[in-house]
Amino acid sequence: MGQFLMSDSILHKRLLDHLRTAVVMLDASLRVRYLNPAAEMLLATSASRIIGQVLPDYFFDDEEARQALNQCIEDEHPFTRREARLMVAPGYQITVDYSVSPINEPGQPLSLLLEMQSLDRLLRITREEALIHAHQATRALVRGVAHEIKNPLGGIRGAAQLLERALPEPELTEYTKVIIDEADRLRSVADRMLGPRKPPLFMPVNVHECLEHVRQLLLAEHPEGVAIVRDYDISLPDVVADRDQLIQVLLNLIRNAVQALLESHTPEATIVMRTRVLRQFTIGAQRHRLVLRVDIEDNGPGIAEEIQETLFYPMVSGRANGSGLGLSIAQSIISQHQGLIECESEPGKTVFSLLLPMEQPELTESSEP
Structure with a gap:
């Protein structure tokens, strides 16, 4: 009988370990007693580091959530939150659906079962x-x-x-x-x-060579006033793209950043050019094995919140003398490459991210003269 119970317990643990839902067991003092691998990944931590630790105060960074949690402990009443923002670490939030259920077994202290489903990727x-x-x-x-x-x-x-x-x-x-x-x-x-009148001429392209070309152009135009910092992943392989069109897009994004910094007279104006590779990454509804990510980040005043949602629409510009066509054309070019340009902006930090599949199925057809 004992052997059967031990096997049953191991089976339950294996089931929890293979769940995609993040599961965390807490005691009434919010001390972590158990978490499965999905929870380790979601919370960006390891079981050895967090088990026995009390969840920090900033985890439930919402007065309403803390009140519901206290009521759950006192009245043993479960609760659920949708699209909640949880503070996993100072300055790092995740969006999840989560539920907290009290578990009160006879002769055992109260435990809380916290189940979380990540929504960041879905959103x-x-x-x-x-x-x-x-x-x-x-x-x-x-x-x-x-x-x-x-x-x-x-x-x-x-x-x-x-x-x-x-x-x-x-x-x-x-x-x-x-x-x-x-x-x-x-x-x-x-x-x-x-927009572009001809389809992309796909060929292997070194993205860092393109970025350096754009950087030299910008330094020639603005030798002083803006610092350009390079943060490259030099292990990146070539990306299949149209070199001239890629340079046009990068030049547009970086010129916009330079103009925003100069017009706002930002002290210590800085632009960061960053390259990374993303694995098994989804752009829209299409999943790609390898995706190039190029970030153009500046420390300027940010983009007005009211135009952030329509920033890539034609005739929309955040600058008084802007035509509102540059970003729309850049998005069109990258769309022809099956990629996407995203933007996140707040005062002091604006990041345009260019996402580009590193392999293009049109390589053979489009590269013919």
Whole structure:
């Protein structure tokens, strides 16, 4: 009988160890008695470090949650929270659904069973899918508008040229010149709204060589005032991409950061160029074996909260003299690479993250001349 119970206990532990749900057992003093591997991964700790320790005060960083927890201990009443933010470490939060259930076995002190399901990855995937679909819909609308703008511009410009030849007085050509110049300017804007005209020419590209090329351009344009710090993972293999288009995107992101820093007169203005590789990473709904992540981080004033959700839409700009097309075009280019550009911003820290699959299925087809 004892052997059967021991085997049963081992089986239960193995089941807990293989659960994807994070499970933590606490005593009434919130001292950790057990956690399974899923909980170790979620909380970024190890059982040997946390077992026997009391959960820190900042873990439940919410007065309502602490009150519910106290009620659970006193009245043995379980509770559940949805999309809760838990402080795993100072300055590091996770988003989870969690429930706390009291376990009161006869002759045993009260225990609390904490079950957590991580939502960060799910929320990120949902946000990325929404961003991709919104960008595709907006780009289709903008391209249609741009075509409609370009169609009559040729006629307007041609009529102005004919009118210029027929004018009796040379000084009147000043007005036809304004018409021609403005028609050319609108045509240029429409061309930019249409975005890249040719598909990417895929080939193996060293992303650090591209970043260094962009860095040299920026240092030539702004030799003083902004420090550019490199934080490269030099073990990264080549990424399959269009080199010229990748440089265009990186130059756009870094120029935006430089302009934001200079216009805000940020003291000790700094831009960090960071490269990392992500394994088994999902972009939108597509999972990739290896994904390149390039971060362009600045310590400027941040992006206004009211435009962060629409930042990649055409004609949206955080700068007074910005056209609002640069980020939209950059997103279009990276979309053609099956990738995505994300942004997180708060005062003192803005990060644009370029996510790019390191292998492109279109390599053979698109690289043909």
